[in-house]
Amino acid sequence: MTRPDTRQEEGAQPARRPVLDGRRDRERVRTVIIPDHGDLERLLADRLVEVIARETARRGRCVLGLATGSTPLGIYRELIRRFQAGGVDFSQVVTFNLDEYYPMRPDSPHSYRRYMWENLFDHVNVKPENVHIPDGGTPRERLAEQCAAYERAIAEAGGIDFQILGIGKSGHIGFNEPGSSPGSRTRLVTLDTITRKDAGADFFGEDNVPREAITMGVATILEAREIALIATGEHKAAIVQHAVEGEVSPDVAASFLQGHPNATVYLDVAAAAELTRVKTPWLLEPVEWTPALTEVAVVWLAEQSGSPSRRARRSSSSAPVTTPSTI
Ligand code: F6R
Numbered sequence: 001m002t003r004p005d006t007r008q009e010e011g012a013q014p015a016r017r018p019v020l021d022g023r024r025d026r027e028r029v030r031t032v033i034i035p036d037h038g039d040l041e042r043l044l045a046d047r048l049v050e051v052i053a054r055e056t057a058r059r060g061r062c063v064l065g066l067a068t069g070s071t072p073l074g075i076y077r078e079l080i081r082r083f084q085a086g087g088v089d090f091s092q093v094v095t096f097n098l099d100e101y102y103p104m105r106p107d108s109p110h111s112y113r114r115y116m117w118e119n120l121f122d123h124v125n126v127k128p129e130n131v132h133i134p135d136g137g138t139p140r141e142r143l144a145e146q147c148a149a150y151e152r153a154i155a156e157a158g159g160i161d162f163q164i165l166g167i168g169k170s171g172h173i174g175f176n177e178p179g180s181s182p183g184s185r186t187r188l189v190t191l192d193t194i195t196r197k198d199a200g201a202d203f204f205g206e207d208n209v210p211r212e213a214i215t216m217g218v219a220t221i222l223e224a225r226e227i228a229l230i231a232t233g234e235h236k237a238a239i240v241q242h243a244v245e246g247e248v249s250p251d252v253a254a255s256f257l258q259g260h261p262n263a264t265v266y267l268d269v270a271a272a273a274e275l276t277r278v279k280t281p282w283l284l285e286p287v288e289w290t291p292a293l294t295e296v297a298v299v300w301l302a303e304q305s306g307s308p309s310r311r312a313r314r315s316s317s318s319a320p321v322t323t324p325s326t327i
Helices: 037-059 073-084 114-118 140-156 193-203 218-222 234-245 253-259 292-304 309-318
Strands: 028-031 060-064 093-097 099-102 163-167 187-190 213-217 227-232 263-267
Touching: 037 073, 037 163, 037 227, 037 263, 073 114, 093 114, 114 227, 140 187, 140 213, 187 263, 193 218, 193 309, 218 234, 218 253, 227 234, 234 253, 253 263
Parallel strands: 028 263, 060 093, 060 163, 163 227, 227 263
Antiparallel strands: 099 213, 187 213
């Protein structure tokens, strides 16, 4: 693979070293950093097309677990393109979506049902009877029964072959908010404040965001045979670091992926920015001390020792730099 361009633009942040390689000692789940969004979308689409072809040939159906939100949109666009080019057949694909707001009329423009049809299903040859999305219109008294039926339908389909996940700033996968147990199943949950705040723009204000949602549980997700968690953008960097390098904890549901035998985290450079191999690679292995990397290290060291980083940044760019060999 080619290395990303790390040249520094005038006035931009100091360039990082190439990030596709490097020691991964702190990463507790397989993590792939792909600088170009188009490459990331194509890679995931390739993997999905492969799994669909393999499973439909092997057992006459392929079961996909699907996510909504902004993260998978490019992948869905790429899948539509492949379908139009005759590169993939969805006629034997069975889908299960992770979640739906509650309450939510299925035909509401805010519903995840609408999102899935607009962004994928309307453009490929999936059979409507093979599509499963939690029903946000279910009366409350029938919810427990609906959730149990959702779990049964996944099991009857033979389990999920490939699960796509995004990650919320609360660390959620699906809508498994902080506190979700590793044994949780499809159920009604209360949305975290962070999640509702993030969704505010889609609903013309946080107050309009539903307070609850139906979500597959952590255990439901972890039963998928292959899992891809995708995160892009700097707003995801901190929570990605917790999920990938932190302790496994119900505080960050995505950290449970660390215990899965076939889970991969796919990141762009911005979402990977807090990982040790990107942020402080000198902690893992000897590095080539370019002026830019030295500056980053000096600022980091100043922050660690509580010195005002601004001062460190100023002096590191004006004075000759000493290699921070003590780091
Ligand atoms: C959506 C879902 C959520 C999102 C997550 C990231 O079906 O399950 O977990 O994947 O909130 O959302 P975006 O991609 O909009 O940043």
